[in-house]
Amino acid sequence: MSKERIKIAPEFFDIMPPEYQDLVNRATYGKEDRGWKDIGSAKELIEEHSLCAGCPESMAFRYILASLPNPEDTVMVGSTGCTSLVFPHVAVHNIHSLFGNQNAIASGLKRALTVRFPGRIKDVVVLAGDGATVDIGLDMTLQAWFRQEKFTTICFDNELYANTGGQESGLMQKGFVAKMAPVGKMFEKVRLPEIARESGCHYVVNCTVSKPSVVEKVIRNAVHVAREIGPTYLQLYTPCILEIGKNSMEGLQEMRDSEKPTERFAYKEYISEPAKQLLAEIAAKEKEKKAAAKEQLAAQA
Amino acid sequence: MNPYRVMPGPEHFLPPAAASMGIRLPNPGEGHINGVIVPEEKAYEEAARQFLMAKVPTIFPGPLVLWAWNEKAAKKATAIRHLYETLKECVTPQQHAMLIPMPDYRPKYPKINPEIEINPNHPNLTIWHNKIDCCMFVGVHCHQANLSLKIIRGGTSCYTIAMCAQAGHEDAMLSFRDASVEKIMKLAEWVRKLKGTVQVSQVVSKSGSSN
Numbered sequence: 050m051s052k053e054r055i056k057i058a059p060e061f062f063d064i065m066p067p068e069y070q071d072l073v074n075r076a077t078y079g080k081e082d083r084g085w086k087d088i089g090s091a092k093e094l095i096e097e098h099s100l101c102a103g104c105p106e107s108m109a110f111r112y113i114l115a116s117l118p119n120p121e122d123t124v125m126v127g128s129t130g131c132t133s134l135v136f137p138h139v140a141v142h143n144i145h146s147l148f149g150n151q152n153a154i155a156s157g158l159k160r161a162l163t164v165r166f167p168g169r170i171k172d173v174v175v176l177a178g179d180g181a182t183v184d185i186g187l188d189m190t191l192q193a194w195f196r197q198e199k200f201t202t203i204c205f206d207n208e209l210y211a212n213t214g215g216q217e218s219g220l221m222q223k224g225f226v227a228k229m230a231p232v233g234k235m236f237e238k239v240r241l242p243e244i245a246r247e248s249g250c251h252y253v254v255n256c257t258v259s260k261p262s263v264v265e266k267v268i269r270n271a272v273h274v275a276r277e278i279g280p281t282y283l284q285l286y287t288p289c290i291l292e293i294g295k296n297s298m299e300g301l302q303e304m305r306d307s308e309k310p311t312e313r314f315a316y317k318e319y320i321s322e323p324a325k326q327l328l329a330e331i332a333a334k335e336k337e338k339k340a341a342a343k344e345q346l347a348a349q350a
Numbered sequence: 351m352n353p354y355r356v357m358p359g360p361e362h363f364l365p366p367a368a369a370s371m372g373i374r375l376p377n378p379g380e381g382h383i384n385g386v387i388v389p390e391e392k393a394y395e396e397a398a399r400q401f402l403m404a405k406v407p408t409i410f411p412g413p414l415v416l417w418a419w420n421e422k423a424a425k426k427a428t429a430i431r432h433l434y435e436t437l438k439e440c441v442t443p444q445q446h447a448m449l450i451p452m453p454d455y456r457p458k459y460p461k462i463n464p465e466i467e468i469n470p471n472h473p474n475l476t477i478w479h480n481k482i483d484c485c486m487f488v489g490v491h492c493h494q495a496n497l498s499l500k501i502i503r504g505g506t507s508c509y510t511i512a513m514c515a516q517a518g519h520e521d522a523m524l525s526f527r528d529a530s531v532e533k534i535m536k537l538a539e540w541v542r543k544l545k546g547t548v549q550v551s552q553v554v555s556k557s558g559s560s561n
Contacts, residue, residue, distance in 0.1 A: 058418040058427030061411060061451060066467050069453050137456040 055121060068096055072140055078121045085115045085261035094120060094140045100131055103297030105304060106205055106287040109258040110135055113176070113203065116268040117141070123172040123272075124162070126155040128181035130212050131289075132205065149186030151175045152193035152202060159200045172272050173200035179220035180210045183239050187219075194248040197279040201271045204241070204284045211289035222313060227292060242317055245282035251321040252281040257304035257314045267318075273331055274324045281324075286314040356385040356523050358507045365504040367496070368520035375518045381526050382518065390526065397486070397511050397524055398540035401437055402548040404484030404509065408448040409434050410468050412490030414515070416451050422531075423489075429534040430488055436538040440545040450476060452487075455494050470494040474505040483551065487522070488513040488529065496521050513537070 057065055057073055075092040077083040087093075094114040100107040110132065117123050125143040127136055128151045136143045146154040155175045162171040182190050182204040190202060208225065210216040215228035219239040226233045242255040252274040254267045264285070271281040288303045290296065295303055307314040320328065354371035373385040381393025388396075401407040411430050418424040437447045450468050457471045464479035470490070477485070485508055487495050492514065499510050499521035512522035515529040526533060 056418045058416055058424055060427045060431035061416050061449075064449055064451050064466070065416065065453060066451070066463065137458070 072096075076140065077115070083115065083118075083120075085112050085265045088112075088115050088261075095135060096138045096140070098135045098138060100135060101291060101297070103290060103300050104131070104287075105258055105290070105300040106131055106207065107135070108261075108300075109205060109264065109285055109287045110139075110176075112258060112261045112264040113174075113268055114139065114141065116265040117172070117174070118269055118272055119170055119172050122170055123174060124158060126151045126158065126173065126175045126177075128177035128186065130178040130181065130205070132176055132178070149181050149184075150189055151177045151181060151186060152189040152198070155200050155202075156193050156196065156198045159198060170276060172276060174272065175200060175202045177202075177204060178210075178212075179204055179206045179208065179218045183219040183241055191244070191248055194245060194250055194280045194282070197249055199275050199277075199279055201268075201275040201281045201283065202245075203268075203271075204282070205287045206284050207287050207289040207292070208238070209289065209292055211292045215292045238313060242282065242284055242319070245280075246319045249280060250282045250319075251275075251279045251324040253283075253317075253319040255284045255314060255317040257286040257308045259301055259304040259308060263316070270320075270328055274320075274327060277327055278321070278323050354385065356382075356503070356520065358509050358523060359503040360505050360507060361503050363504055365500055367500065373520040375520060376525065376527055378528060381524065382520070383524050385520065393524060393526055394537055394540045395544070397526075397537055398544045399548050400484045400509050400511065400524065401486075401541055402440060402544055403551045404445065404482075405551060406446050406448060406480055406482045406484070407437055407441065408450055408480070408482045408485045409437070410450055410452050410473075410485055410487050410490070412452045412487065412494070413454055414491065415489030416453055425531050426489065426529075426534065429531045429538075433534055433538040433541070436541050440541050442550060445550060448480060448482065450480070452490055452494075455491070468498075470498040473498040473502050477502060477506045477508045482508055484509040484511070486511040486513055487519075488534070489515075492516055492519070495519055 055073055055078055071092045077087050077091045088111055095111060098107050120141050123141055125141055127133055127143055127145050129148045133145055136145060144154060152175055155173045159173040206220050208221045209218050209227050217227060217230035217234055221234045223237050224233050242253050245253045252271050256263060258264050267283055271283050275281045286304055286307055288300060290300045356368045356373060368385060376382050376387050379390055380387050381390050383393060383396050409430060415423055415426045415430055434449045441447050452468045455470050458469050462469050464476040468476040495512060496519060499519055502508050502510055510522045512519035512525040513529045514525060514527055518525040518527035
């Protein structure tokens with residue numbers, strides 16, 4: 050279905066730049082079991098990015114795009130930050146919203162898409178930094194959850210305003226000294242995952258992006274739950290290596306250190322009862338599908 | 351005071367929107383040349399003449415026709431390719447007709463490849479690089495076309511033609527409106543009709559179409 054819609058007019062195929070030909074021929078649109086393992090072997094949905102070398106956010110972005118279950122029918126709503134430098138290279142519809150407004154924009158968008166395309170699944174995914182999600186946009190974030198808007202909110206938590214030089218954010222850890230916050234954070238990191246749970250989110254995960262398989266799983270779960278049940282929230286630690294004084298190669302270790310059981314990004318998951326039921330149904334269907342495929346293979350052999 | 355006319359540039363860094371200078375859009379069955387409303391037939395003739403006069407006549411198809419997103423778009427793509435093939439047949443060996451796509455509107459950085467594509471945010475790069483002196487936009491969303499046409503008028507001496515599917519473009523030097531397969535084919539007919547009757551422009555500019 051999807052490849053039918055993303056098609057170059059045959060008369061112009063020869064003049065199209067090669068990246069578009071590749072995208073149409075070898076991207077994973079329409080592939081049901083797409084995932085992070087496609088990175089490197091199939092055409093990725095990010096042509097290139099302009100983030101810093103070794104930036105964990107760029108890794109996270111790749112994993113997310115590789116894991117979206119329905120990229121051709123997904124609209125991502127972003128906010129100003131390093132990710133906005135990548136969105137022009139992303140082969141998924143996206144809207145760059147006014148800073149902090151992303152969840153309000155996504156609410157209207159999701160409703161409009163539901164009315165405009167009643168028979169088609171349309172996913173909306175918000176991707177914003179911690180400043181947009183928790184500080185300036187907290188009102189919009191919470192109100193969308195209170196209203197049970199059916200979309201996923203992903204917060205790239207780098208624990209400060211990295212893009213503007215290192216100011217303190219609500220998600221910064223207590224006592225942290227940043228370039229533009231020299232006295233150190235005076236109060237605790239805002240516990241947004243807990244707030245999300247209490248505000249009505251049906252699927253909430255707090256983790257790092259050190260393990261692509263985990264990112265894939267939580268993205269798929271979050272999108273499926275948001276599609277069928279209600280709001281979902283993912284808080285992913287994507288440290289800004291520049292602002293915390295690390296080198297390009299140290300991002301991964303920083304995430305591993307931060308996800309230890311006693312640390313602030315220890316894997317934390319909350320799933321509501323209806324979401325649990327839905328995910329169990331999806332898992333059962335996938336199991337059935339795999340069993341059928343196995344049987345088919347055996348019969349062929 | 352002389353009325354404002356939409357002429358080949360380079361006008362200056364930020365040329366005014368032609369609409370703000372009193373240029374109005376044609377009604378159905380009309381076109382405009384340099385901001386003066388003319389019958390559509392005259393616009394066909396002038397567009398064909400400009401194509402045949404140019405050293406590097408170029409068609410810039412945009413996303414609305416490059417991507418086969420519906421049947422109408424696919425038909426228009428066939429017509430545009432036909433126009434390009436006709437143009438190639440009708441120009442002299444000294445001329446070089448080109449077909450360069452505008453696949454999407456994303457600002458591309460660190461750079462685009464101006465040999466193979468045009469971007470609405472810096473169309474002048476493609477025009478300068480290929481020394482394009484006459485171009486036609488087709489299948490480009492109006493807002494992006496207006497942006498490009500203004501940038502081209504501001505920084506190059508390229509003659510711009512808009513084959514617009516809506517109400518036309520004041521910022522082009524020549525504009526059609528309500529573009530359809532038939533209109534594109536008719537322009538191809540006019541190019542064929544005027545073949546051999548038009549002298550190729552002898553104007554030499556320092557860097558292609560820019561002065």
